[in-house]
Amino acid sequence: MTQRHVTIGAPAETAAHYEDLVNRHGSPLLVYDPAVVRQRYAELQRALPGVSLYYAVKALPSAHVIRTIDALGGGFDIASGGETELLLREDVFGRRTIHTHPIKKDAEIRSALRYGATTFVVDNDYELTKFVPYRSRVGILLRVSFRASGAAVDLSRKFGCAFDELPGLLDRAAALGIHVKGLSFHVGSQCADAAKHVEAIEQCAALMQARAETDPTPMSVLDIGGGFPAAYHRTGLDLEAWCAPVRAALGRVPDDWQCIAEPGRVLVAPAVTCVTTVVGTSRRDGVRWYYLDDGVYGSFSGQLFDHAVYPLQVLREGPVEPSILAGPTCDSIDIVAEQIALPELEPGDLVIGHEMGAYTAATRTRFNLLPDAQFISLEPA
């Protein structure tokens, strides 16, 4: 298991900031800082010049985030009718979106088309046939499976055709009169490095170029997916260095192609901080238990679904002892952190979770009908 980063104590100013937020808004909170998204977006854009960024809405489907990305001129990667509705409500123009879920109901295709999305991702023959009725309107990306062994979240087992299936799918699409405009892949989320991205770019580009020699309608879109990491170890993130091999690989593809990426985690993870409160304590078998007002059925759901280990911080300092942080539900799986060394906390103390923007609130449940952590933005809407 990945080691969790824990910070004991905080500068007075930082502690006052969190305490003030809880005094004003209550607890638990998810505190969103749009400035962080803007900074990450700019960093990623600098590291991948010429790549069009489509924010993966699934990472944090929040109107606040949509507005931040919208103001930056970014695009949006959508995967469901609910995400489509959210973008429609926020006045995002359909042409700035791509629909990337490889498996869709007909009703979803239709509602995405009505919304204005015309780019769709497909990874198998049956799914291709679903687009026959809409073939005059759409441009398809075929998704290929490339699996990064170092990714925390695998996205190439459930989705993506094998590379050697591509020629057959391309021929099939041509026979059905469906335009395939390019290839896409998603090598996995939270990748340790970009080696798999580079391999995927090189193989896809070679195939696209080879097919362009013979196919009447050349492919021109290369979608490199997501996978850019968050700094859960709090060691900082050198996006520039992480992306350098990707940049180099993309530098070798033809200039007239459109290269796009679907970053989710990297843009929003650092932009949200979770603030929880110790509600009760006990001592069992010599270990301190602290019961928080948010847990793995809530904002910390990513610890189960996304395999993330969020950096935690307590504001109080003092001699540490083995402790357990438990969530508020009645289920015993609802443990935020075990075996962590903490100073003695008191009810009312705050426990802060960092890097908690991606796949946190997005995957929380309704269990016990506990209220959701309130989402607040540090900037007025």
Next chain:
Amino acid sequence: MADFEETLYDAVAQKFRIDKLYFENKTDHQHLMIFHNAALGRVMTLDGIVQTTEADEFVYHEMMAHVPLVAHGAPQHVLIIGGGDGGMLREVAKHAVESITQVEIDAAVVEMAKTYLPNHSAGAYDDPRLQLVIDDGFAFVRDDTRHYDVIIVDSTDPIGPGEVLFSEDFYAHAKTRLAPGGVVVTQNGVPFFQPDEVTTTHRRLARHFADATFYCAPVPTYYGGFMTFGWATDATELRGLAPAIIRDRVERAELNTRYYNADMHGAAFALPQYVRAAMQGE
């Protein structure tokens, strides 16, 4: 101000400047806008697709109303399905018919059109011959018991809310609502970009009507050249009337049109080879 860019096709798109936004509605999973454009007047869009503009609606409404009404010769009862903007009603009302029944699914569309597209209906909603029914067009043709000489299906595109109005069941029900000698016309898209619509509609209409074909007119803001109108009737003679007969009827009707005339009436049934090919499903 912002631009409106159509989202009908992935690879090409037409773009309109929004000079003034009059109305926008994003409820019921749809996105409706009415805005002003210097070249086109008021423009109504639904779900990223141009529905009608003040500058060129005359081509569409005149051709969809006058071609079947003049071809019929003595229409008494007319049924309009859809057409909430009122443009079709305005053109139908130019004829000496006894009754006009219009079935619109959404009362709000009619009210909105009266307010923001007043030139489309131009007062026709006050016509005493009109019976306006707020109902689903499919349910209406299925359940109604009256008969009509001309049925005009002024629908949105088949991916939008008007989907059922392109179904074979709808055409079958519509046929049962036709009086002897009656004709159904339908909005059928731009075949240069959407040949499948011609193929599908032709196949469905041909199963129910002795004469199932299309006629054409270019509506500039329905980008892509000719649009097609479905033509379905058992009265096979209606399509090939002698030019003199058409001319005589048009003169007597005093229609005051900008696109439609006797020559255009006859010429509209001439189909480009690519449309004929699409009809055969090639």
